[in-house]
Amino acid sequence: MIILGIESSCDETAAAIVEDGVKILSNVVVSQIDIHAAYGGVIPEVAARSHIEAIQPVINKSLTDANLTWNDIDAIAVTHTPGLVGSLLVGTLAARTEAILHNKPFYPTHHLKSHIYANWLSGHQPEFPLLAAVISGGHTQIIYMKRHDHFDIIGTTRDDAIGECFDKVAKILGLPYPGGPSIAKAAETGDQHKYHLPIPQVSNLDFSFSGLKTAVLRAVQKKLNLPITTPSHELKNLLTEQQISDFASSFQFTAVKILIQKLQKASTAHPAKSILLAGGVSANQVLRDELTKSFAKTHQVYFPEPQYSTDNGAMVASAAYFSAQSGDQPTDPYQLDISPRSVIY
Ligand code: KG4
Ligand code: ZN
Numbered sequence: 001m002i003i004l005g006i007e008s009s010c011d012e013t014a015a016a017i018v019e020d021g022v023k024i025l026s027n028v029v030v031s032q033i034d035i036h037a038a039y040g041g042v043i044p045e046v047a048a049r050s051h052i053e054a055i056q057p058v059i060n061k062s063l064t065d066a067n068l069t070w071n072d073i074d075a076i077a078v079t080h081t082p083g084l085v086g087s088l089l090v091g092t093l094a095a096r097t098e099a100i101l102h103n104k105p106f107y108p109t110h111h112l113k114s115h116i117y118a119n120w121l122s123g124h125q126p127e128f129p130l131l132a133a134v135i136s137g138g139h140t141q142i143i144y145m146k147r148h149d150h151f152d153i154i155g156t157t158r159d160d161a162i163g164e165c166f167d168k169v170a171k172i173l174g175l176p177y178p179g180g181p182s183i184a185k186a187a188e189t190g191d192q193h194k195y196h197l198p199i200p201q202v203s204n205l206d207f208s209f210s211g212l213k214t215a216v217l218r219a220v221q222k223k224l225n226l227p228i229t230t231p232s233h234e235l236k237n238l239l240t241e242q243q244i245s246d247f248a249s250s251f252q253f254t255a256v257k258i259l260i261q262k263l264q265k266a267s268t269a270h271p272a273k274s275i276l277l278a279g280g281v282s283a284n285q286v287l288r289d290e291l292t293k294s295f296a297k298t299h300q301v302y303f304p305e306p307q308y309s310t311d312n313g314a315m316v317a318s319a320a321y322f323s324a325q326s327g328d329q330p331t332d333p334y335q336l337d338i339s340p341r342s343v344i345y
Contacts, residue, residue, distance in 0.1 A: 003075045005317030008091030009083025009111050011042045013054035015062035016313035021321030026065035027314045030054045037177045048086025055094045070102045077320030080108040081339040088338040096333040105330035107320035112344045115278035118304035118315035126274040136279030137163035144270045149326035151344045155205025163281045165209040169216050173244050174236035183248045190249030197254040256287045276302040283309035
């Protein structure tokens with residue numbers, strides 16, 4: 001089954017063609033990072049307008065790169081939730097139009113489900129039951145899957161998402177957007193034990209990341225002998241390069257530790273054969289190394305290839321394939337709606 005997957009929920013316009021959920025025939029991603037970097041974050045209206053310009057060329061390129069025509073496509077899948085309203089509207093409208101024009105079965109998919117299925121794109125077949133840490137700019141969840149297309153949320157964040165925390169800490173340190181890769185790079189030359197940052201004591205398998213962000217802010221203010229009322233934008237350019245690296249490294253060390261500790265707790269309560277990472281933060285190499293170190297003896301450990309960690313269309317096509325295999329029926333493209341917020345289904 002050859003599926004064209006379309007993704008536009010945030011700031012990447014993406015389309016890919018995947019065979020049987022695992023074999024990538026093409027993968028086209030147009031990132032808006034350079035546009036939003038000037039503002040230090042995603043501007044929803046700008047994102048929607050950029051998607052409008054990019055969506056059709058991206059879809060066309062996914063076909064030409066795969067050397068296929070519409071006749072070869074068996075189904076179309078698209079992210080319809082969650083995400084930025086304007087961004088979702090552009091991708092879903094394009095996908096609905098193509099599905100109607102070319103009379104293709106149509107599969108709307110959930111963005112977090114797609115991130116999880118990015119793990120199948122590398123040709124791996126993670127065994128069930130499994131624990132998936134879905135860690136992105138907008139989400140932090142631990143999901144227990146007993147089988148394909150079956151999701152139990154067993155832990156979630158009570159405030160900021162982990163990726164959001166990376167992005168906000170990067171801003172405090174004066175590092176460019178997106179914060180995750182900037183922090184990871186700055187941390188390479190830093191001392192991860194230089195600053196002791198607190199581990200939030202949240203009961204059960206939930207997370208809290210807003211306190212960690214504030215702890216970095218307070219530690220920076222203290223280092224610079226500034227009052228706690230000093231706004232974060234006034235801290236820029238006051239730290240030395242080494243201090244920035246030490247803060248980035250200490251923060252990354254703590255964020256990774258929080259996640260690993262929760263996954264350890266989760267794996268005790270919910271026996272699993274595999275543990276996998278999903279979502280943009282799964283690109284973090286220190287996290288990958290720590291996960292492997294902590295779980296490789298007891299579990300199969302998976303993370304997506306780096307280019308499939310962040311938003312892409314291939315993961316959308318893969319998720320739709322496994323949904324269809326599990327019995328999900330196609331949706332009427334005339335009826336599809338979008339939803340900015342929703343739990344994984
Ligand atoms: O999954 P994604 O592309 O979009 C959302 O669905 O949110 O994730 C984007 C998030 C951003 O917060 C970004 O800073 C973070 O993933 N990220 C990283 C790294 N690469 C991207 N965080 C930590 N380390 C990285 N190497
Ligand atoms: Zn995402």
